[in-house]
Amino acid sequence: MAFLCLHLLLDCQEPTASPGTRRSEFRCPAPTGGNITVSIVQVTRSPQEQLRQKVPSANLPLAVPTLLPWATLAELQLKEKDIINQGLYQVDCQETHLLMKPPGATGYKNYLQDWALTWRAGRKVREAGSWAERSSALLRWEGERRHVTGGRGQRARAERNARDCSLVSGRRLSGSAPRPRGAAAAAAAEAAEQLGGPEVNTMSSLHKSRIADFQDVLKEPSIALEKLRELSFSGIPCEGGLRCLCWKILLNYLPLERAAWTSILAKQRELYSQFLREMIIQPGIAKANMGVSREDVTFEDHPLNPNPDSRWNTYFRDNEVLLQIDKDVRRLCPDISFFQRATEYPCLLILDPQNEFETLRKRVEQTTLKSQTVARNRSGVTNMSSPHKNSMPPSLDEYEVLPNGCEAHWEVVERILFIYAKLNPGIAYVQGMNEIVGPLYYTFATDPNSEWKEHAEADTFFCFTNLMAEIRDNFIKSLDDSQCGITYKMEKVYSTLKDKDVELYLKLQEQNIKPQFFAFRWLTLLLSQEFLLPDVIRIWDSLFADDNRFDFLLLVCCAMLILIREQLLEGDFTVNMRLLQDYPITDVCQILQKAKELQDSK
Amino acid sequence: MGNGTEEDYNFVFKVVLIGESGVGKTNLLSRFTRNEFNHDSRTTIGVEFSTRTVMLGTAAVKAQIWDTAGLERYRAITSAYYRGAVGALLVFDLTKHQTYAVVERWLKELYDHAEATIVVMLVGNKSDLSQAREVPTDEARMFAENNGLLFLETSALDSTNVELAFETVLKEIFAKVSKQRQNSTRTNAITLGSAQAGQEPNPGQKRACCISL
Secondary structure, eight states, X not given: OOOEEEEXXXXXXXXXXXXXXXXXXXXXXXXXXXXXXXXXEEOOXXXXXXXXXXXXXXXXXXXXXXXXXXXXXXXXXXXXXXXXXXXXXXXXXXXXXXXXXXXXXGHHHHHHHHHHHXXXXXXXXXXXXXXXXXXXXXXXXXXXXXXXXXXXXXXXXXXXXHHHHHHHHHHHHTSSOOOOOSHHHHHHHHHHHHHOSOHHHHHHHHHHHHHHHHHHHHHSSBOOHHHHHHHHHTOOXXXXXXXXXXXXXXXXXXXXXXXXXXXXHHHHHHHHHHHIIIIIITTSOOOGGXXXXXXXXXXXXXXXXXXXXXXHHHHHHHXXXXXXXXXXXXXXXXXXXXXXXXXXXXXXXXXXXXXXXXXXXXXXXXXXXHHHHHHHHHXXXXXXXXXXXHTXXXXXXXSOOOOTXXXXXXXXXXXXXXXXXXXXXXXXXXXXXXXXXXXXXXXXXXXXXXXXXXXXXXXXXXXXXXXXXXXXXXXXXXXXXXXXXXXXXXXXXXXXHHHHOHHHHHHHHHTTOOGGGTHHHHHHTTTTTTSOXXXXXXXXXXXXXXXXXXXXXXXXXXXXXXXXXXXXXXXXXXXXXXXXXXXXXXXXHHHHHHHHHHHHTO | OOSSOOOOOSEEEEEEEEOSTTSSHHHHHHHHHHOOOOTTOOOOOSEEEEEEEEEETTEEEEEEEEEEOOSGGGHHHHHHHHTTOOEEEEEEETTOHHHHHTHHHHHHHHHHHSOTTOEEEEXXXXXXXXXXXXXXXXXXXXXXXXXXXXXXXXXXXTOTTHHHHHHHHHXXXXXXXXXXXXXXXXXXXXOBOHHHHTOOSOHHHHOOXXXXX
16 A cells, blocks of 8 residues: 655654664544544664764754764655545655654654644644644645635636635645635635535645646746746645746746756756866865875965965965855754755765865865964964864864765755855855755755756756845845845835734834844845745745745735734733744745735735 | 733843854853753844843843844844843853954944943853863953953853853843932932833833833
């Protein structure tokens, strides 16, 4: 029987079971009545069991990456029969990079039970605590079946009604959720009622028809951008690499003419490897002990050359940028293990042991070493610690260092950001760019289409560059107060709010809650720190589909405020600041729908 | 009012955390307000905010702590956060000399934006990594003394001195406020900077006031 499953990374505090072991099985009530059987099956064995001894278990909840050596992959499996009989969503089997930290000593079983209950309850999970939220977001992602209702334009509306049924069906799953308000949604609700019948079939065929809609648009020799935007706005299915493809088109990386794709991709990917050669490989210092003549050390240019334009000087300046990037990418998306894991496609150009190139990894280690030595001199301390100790900077040993020839996903991201900084010296690297490139890279590096997944690095680089072309002003301090700067945008959020909900606007004004206190992060990072990665990616579908990019983002921010208006109107300054800093609603579809309403009510 | 977070307090003190990126400001905040530490906290973009109420003698003091981004680019934005601050923790990483070398610049920035009477503590964080120390305690202490700053070394990771650091700053502010109070004939003569500091606008009812020193 075909299992429909989710992969889970489990913290194996219990003795490691052999692969294939059924670790747990339990039944839980299905929303439509009856029960479903959930089993958790071990997939892998913990690779580095012996490391367990090194870190006291008390520290375990603190450091997610250090958990990795103990983590094992398991599958949460649901019986297909149950899924169909109980009218639940079909969960597609796709690997998921979720590190689960069981709450306390009760272990993963209780937690998974919570998890399944969460799953059962759909999105009403707030009260179940943050782990439950995480899981629910995951589920929404894996089995994304809900879309923003409402359409852009009358003509398309009727066509979409059938598709919107999936939203309504989705809401049924959550039981008590109110019905969507928009006219299109109401029509869709009616349509759903008329259809009746076994709900699960309706849903799955609707989802299939949605995929087919995308495929129809994408198979045209010349893609209708408007149509693609309209579809993408309501969320792009992740099946068959649709999202990766759509993002590449929406971000102007791929042209609308299909025929040109192959050659453009080949050209750009080749260009990227040229960047790698020029910016990572060439400036690297050849290893002295190789006996290779040091071409980089000449009479004109050598490490002590004070000329600011010297190659060596550039090299040292770059290292400062690199260190900043390094610090930030290591802590990219700490909730999930994905970025700490080895990529299937390490950059062979750089890692080939034959070449002895200086990787960024080495460069960071050496630079850390150098700056320590310099610092010691400056502070006038004579008792230098041993070089051995220095070779392992404290910040590095918290992370599992992958063996040579392997590189973690965060190292790929680091390279992308470093090359971007080199090519765009005016802006170089600013903290926060890591949060922009993260979701892009994640999406491309998990592309089901392995031919494209292999080139995730190059593709991410160009899509990131294009995206940055539109949002880079947010990162430039000198533009803060200009028409295109962040201050202006933050004020726009408030002026829009004033339009849509003047009472709430006045309340925030009265409490002197400035948009800088929360909207700065919302806007600069395109909401990537406010929600879990799967939800961020869903939001980005809509943002990228916006033809006046990023006007819709302002509306999303407004919607976020309006959706918690009752709480905000009641709360004091502290309560409200907390609400805005740690936004309480996890259902991004609800937010997007509200934003859409605001857009339509213009 | 409030969503179950209602506490009784006599004073609200706004305290800002400043210092270079990566010195551990966010973890000092989370250790003090939630007793949490996270090896992989995300980079702070803009500002983060948390509160905790502590008892100083018989007075309940609500510490409103603002954690700001360390990176140069974000300083233009963060300057708004200094407004109304009565205390500051200027944090450096005692295993990275560079973060100590720029303390003076941070101090200047602080005095440019905040009131001159602000209570400032120099904090050398990451004392658990003493084997990698690059900034000698005496050097930092001397700098603090010369500049009229309080000084402590902390570890957000193992909690050393974190409570003490915040409490010392809060006590110092409290002492200043009490002194000011004694000097003034009436309690409510203390400047209420509520609008500036973004305070609960009901000082009469709650006696919550943001003190301008």
